[in-house]
Amino acid sequence: MLTRLLLVLAALLFVATPHFTVAAAVDDVDWWENAALYQIYPRSFQDSNGDGVGDLQGITQRLAYLKEIGITATWLSPIFSSPMSDFGYDISNFTEVDSIFGTLDDFKALMVQAKSLGLKIILDFVPNHSSDECEWFQKSVNRQDGYDEFYVWHDGKVNAETGEREPPSNWVSVFGGSQWTWHETRQQYFLHQFQVKQPDLNFSNPMVREHMLDVLGFWLDLGVDGFRIDAVPHIYEHRNADGSYPDEPVSGWSSDPDSYDYHDHIYTKDQPDTVELMYEWRDYLLKYEAEHGGETRVLLAEAYSAVETLSAYFGNGTRLGTQLPMNFQLMYLSGYSTARDVVGNIDYWMNTMWANHQTANWVVGNHDTERVSTRMGAHKVDLLNVIVNSLPGASVTYYGEEIGMANVETECTEISCDNRDGERTPMQWAPTKNGDFSTAESTWLPLSTDFERYNVRTERGVARSSLQVFKGLQQLKSSSAFLAFKQEGGFSYEAVTEQVLQIIRTNLRNEEYRILVNMGNKIEKITGLSNKVYEYILVTAYSVHRPGETIDLSESIILMPYEAIVLRWLA
Ligand SMILES: *[C@@H]1O[C@H](CO)[C@@H](O)[C@H](O)[C@H]1NC(C)=O
Ligand SMILES: *[C@@H]1O[C@H](CO)[C@@H](O)[C@H](O)[C@H]1NC(C)=O
Ligand SMILES: *[C@@H]1O[C@H](CO)[C@@H](O)[C@H](O)[C@H]1NC(C)=O
Numbered sequence: 397m398l399t400r401l402l403l404v405l406a407a408l409l410f411v412a413t414p415h416f417t418v419a420a421a422v423d424d425v426d427w428w429e430n431a432a433l434y435q436i437y438p439r440s441f442q443d444s445n446g447d448g449v450g451d452l453q454g455i456t457q458r459l460a461y462l463k464e465i466g467i468t469a470t471w472l473s474p475i476f477s478s479p480m481s482d483f484g485y486d487i488s489n490f491t492e493v494d495s496i497f498g499t500l501d502d503f504k505a506l507m508v509q510a511k512s513l514g515l516k517i518i519l520d521f522v523p524n525h526s527s528d529e530c531e532w533f534q535k536s537v538n539r540q541d542g543y544d545e546f547y548v549w550h551d552g553k554v555n556a557e558t559g560e561r562e563p564p565s566n567w568v569s570v571f572g573g574s575q576w577t578w579h580e581t582r583q584q585y586f587l588h589q590f591q592v593k594q595p596d597l598n599f600s601n602p603m604v605r606e607h608m609l610d611v612l613g614f615w616l617d618l619g620v621d622g623f624r625i626d627a628v629p630h631i632y633e634h635r636n637a638d639g640s641y642p643d644e645p646v647s648g649w650s651s652d653p654d655s656y657d658y659h660d661h662i663y664t665k666d667q668p669d670t671v672e673l674m675y676e677w678r679d680y681l682l683k684y685e686a687e688h689g690g691e692t693r694v695l696l697a698e699a700y701s702a703v704e705t706l707s708a709y710f711g712n713g714t715r716l717g718t719q720l721p722m723n724f725q726l727m728y729l730s731g732y733s734t735a736r737d738v739v740g741n742i743d744y745w746m747n748t749m750w751a752n753h754q755t756a757n758w759v760v761g762n763h764d765t766e767r768v769s770t771r772m773g774a775h776k777v778d779l780l781n782v783i784v785n786s787l788p789g790a791s792v793t794y795y796g797e798e799i800g801m802a803n804v805e806t807e808c809t810e811i812s813c814d815n816r817d818g819e820r821t822p823m824q825w826a827p828t829k830n831g832d833f834s835t836a837e838s839t840w841l842p843l844s845t846d847f848e849r850y851n852v853r854t855e856r857g858v859a860r861s862s863l864q865v866f867k868g869l870q871q872l873k874s875s876s877a878f879l880a881f882k883q884e885g886g887f888s889y890e891a892v893t894e895q896v897l898q899i900i901r902t903n904l905r906n907e908e909y910r911i912l913v914n915m916g917n918k919i920e921k922i923t924g925l926s927n928k929v930y931e932y933i934l935v936t937a938y939s940v941h942r943p944g945e946t947i948d949l950s951e952s953i954i955l956m957p958y959e960a961i962v963l964r965w966l967a
């Protein structure tokens with residue numbers, strides 16, 4: 397019903413609107429609104445010096461590949477100086493490149509190559525905490541002038557019964573255990589929402605905020621196109637007027653008092669000041685743009701928060717905030733999710749974010765989440781890639797998802813023992829030694845055992861491989877009908893059966909694409925989708941059709957299990 401209404405509106409607009417507004421409408425889409433974003437985990441993309449760990453020169457060598465597959469911008473997980481206790485999410489110097497990744501000159505060379513290819517570079521920005529080895533923390537420990545209140549320190553409280561000192565509150569860290577750790581030198585507790593080696597900065601301190609703006613400025617001056625802000629909901633904590641910290645209530649989701657899920661995080665997540673901070677950072681970027689020119693600089697925000705909170709991050713009518721509060725809804729799908737489930741997860745975002753701000757982005761995975769192949773099954777990888785690249789807005793691909801990489805079973809080593817290692821293994825470039833990731837004898841994490849089948853070089857030569865499907869999708873994503881999503885009736889989506897998702901993309905030039913995705917393991921026969929004749933233009937491995945074949949949708953269409961196709965109306 398909704399579909400039909402939108403199509404009728406589109407048809408009406410086509411009649412009533414002269415052609416020049418078409419161009420104007422398409423041009424109204426700023427680069428980030430429809431971007432194909434790609435996350436690189438630098439340790440695992442390409443090793444250039446044979447030490448078994450990826451690095452900046454390696455990324456530079458591989459930038460042409462990103463261009464080949466149609467990427468607009470890539471964001472790099474942290475490349476900054478770090479003791480690597482959380483692989484770079486524990487930063488000891490925010491304006492220095494860690495030697496394992498190379499030098500600042502390597503980064504400058506990367507920027508030059510990216511600019512010459514027309515690729516945008518986005519850096520990870522980790523404001524919530526620094527490493528305990530950061531000079532700022534050392535100064536704070538020693539109460540040096542100006543740094544005394546840089547972090548969140550507290551004396552703790554004395555237990556009336558035992559007379560012993562206890563942490564200021566019952567807060568549990570994201571990785572388990574108390575958020576408060578006693579510091580012998582300073583004789584106070586410090587707060588850490590993540591690891592002990594990641595003390596939280598005090599964002600109520602204007603000096604901290606200023607230092608962080610300087611960090612943004614440092615990298616902007618080197619030409620970066622924006623930042624992806626880590627762990628946004630954790631930046632502020634609630635503090636009572638008397639300086640004490642309130643306990644968090646039990647959530648009922650976990651029986652282990654040391655696990656993060658044990659409490660409802662009403663005082664340590666999504667505090668109101670966070671929204672204001674997003675506006676402050678965006679203002680800084682806007683000022684930078686006004687002074688230096690060039691294209692829009694973006695802020696992506698990592699926030700596992702309710703969509704209403706994300707909506708406030710985006711802006712409120714008078715203030716602008718982060719352009720891309722990341723949407724993880726499609727990451728929550730499982731192997732059992734039906735097309736109707738998918739629509740529910742899409743609705744959750746669209747009903748608020750699209751309705752209020754006409755903005756959307758779709759994340760498939762990241763370095764904290766099992767890969768699609770493992771989470772949903774190898775036969776669902778292409779389906780997810782089709783869905784995120786067919787919906788309006790920006791798509792966010794985690795490296796390797798375009799070739800269908802799966803999680804790898806890893807064992808603890810001296811270098812790493814993290815339950816997230818399985819989705820952080822080396823990129824699979826070719827069916828040769830170490831997948832052409834490194835010339836080392838061994839790599840920091842092992843290669844997948846099936847890299848000889850799932851790798852870039854092999855998939856380049858196989859029609860309908862995940863890589864070929866992904867490339868085809870990027871071509872469509874940058875075409876006129878897929879860019880016209882802000883126009884009335886520019887898109888629609890619905891579950892036409894329990895298992896079949898349909899997405900329609902149109903523009904005012906009367907072009908129309910229909911994307912059909914069969915999430916189920918049964919053959920589906922569908923009638924009444926349309927009364928027009930279409931051409932198959934993109935097919936996945938499970939399809940029995942070829943591009944160029946036609947189909948009359950006034951009759952019926954048959955979809956094989958796990959088949960996804962893109963049809964174009966032959967007007
Ligand atoms: C970070 O490194 C730069 C360059 O080595 C140095 O000038 C600066 O003082 C360092 N900053 C901190 C906070 O350690
Ligand atoms: C954070 O900094 C502000 C401003 O310097 C200060 O008023 C506040 O007490 C500090 N908070 C903590 C927990 O130290
Ligand atoms: C938007 O947010 C700013 C800063 O928090 C606030 O001052 C302003 O009143 C808000 N505007 C609206 C329309 O809510």
Ligand SMILES: CC(=O)N[C@H]1CO[C@H](CO)[C@@H](O)[C@@H]1O
Nearest residue numbers: 482485590626627698762764
């Ligand atoms: C997805 C993501 O970036 N997660 C990171 C959030 O922040 C913590 C602490 O900085 C990291 O450990 C996660 O990897």
Ligand SMILES: [Ca+2]
Nearest residue numbers: 443445449451
């Ligand atoms: Ca290396």
Ligand SMILES: [Ca+2]
Nearest residue numbers: 596630631632
């Ligand atoms: Ca914090």
